[in-house]
Amino acid sequence: MIVLDSTTEIGFHAIRLLDWLRSFSSREPTVIPDVKDFLPTMGKPAVDDEDVAPRWLPEVLTVLETDGHVELLRVSGSYLGYGIRLTGTGLRDVHERERRRKCTVLRRQASRANILNWLGELSADLDYHPEIQVIRDSPWGTYEGLFLTREDLINALEYLVDRGLVDLNPLRLTREGVDCVEKHAGAVHTYEDTTRRTTMNTFNNFYGAGNPQINQGGDSVQQIQMTAGLPVDQMLQVARALQRSSGLLGLSEAERSALVQTAADLEGAAGRANPDETEVRGLLGRLVNLLNRPGTTELATTMVATIGQLAG
Helix, strand or coil: CCCCCCCCHHHHHHHHHHHHHHHHHHHCCCCCCEHHHHHHHHCCCCCCCCCCCCCCHHHHHHHHHHCCCEEEECCCCCHHHCEEEECHHHHHHHHHHHHHHCCHHHHHHHHHHHHHHHHHHHCCCCCCCCCHHHHHHCHHHEECCEECCHHHHHHHHHHHHHCCCEECCCCEECHHHHHHHHHHCCCHHHHHHHHHHHHHHHHHHHHCCCCCCEEECCEEECCCCEECCEEHHHHHHHHHHHHHCHHHCCCCHHHHHHHHHHHHHHHHHHCCCCCCHHHHHHHHHHHHHHHCCCCCCHHHHHHHHHHHHHHC
């Protein structure tokens, strides 16, 4: 059975039609409505005039009939005059969707993913930075066929900003947000799990076996470069890992911003032809101070230990 996706135009309207059929059959269980009886829900007259009907309606009917959600009774020349009734499959779909609508966790996850994907679609227009409420003009502003509330959007946006996936001024995806959309279709929990595993694997590769030959992201580093007594290659990897995983460390927005900037400074300092050992060690110390805060995660503790080993 096809799972109707309300973030597509056809899926959104198909869900609305099923909801209407469910409501109609509850009110008038012995009456089979015509397709045209659905039109007044969109402010259109219930007439057999296909020019009045929305362009997406024939495709919605085809999708629902093909998958067994509805039965069409072809008693008229125009599809608007067809009788339409909900099947057992369609009724189960409606009941399952009603259950998902009541699930707070699923609603939160969908709200976050929808905002990310919506911003991803808008990213091609570099000069357009909309207000968050504009999302309700698109299917991305819905969850299971219902429009997201203002509270849904505000809570989701605050979460995404806190995780470093969205910037507010102007409203746009960060580099991490783009990565989440392109690699995980906006599924934040999947993105964070993957990032966490990747970061932990990075440190395990550095220190787990004590092997100076490592492989990260398909790029082979044949030998750890030592400059002024510091393992430069490892420092570059740690600086980049800290920037990627900044939202997973339990830091406040201000602390995370400071961490990302300091890690970027470390990447720049360690990447020079002749790194200044005093500058590099100072940046490492600053990173430790930023990570050694109450409420930080286990990953932050691991990074502190790793930086300590780097600094010797």
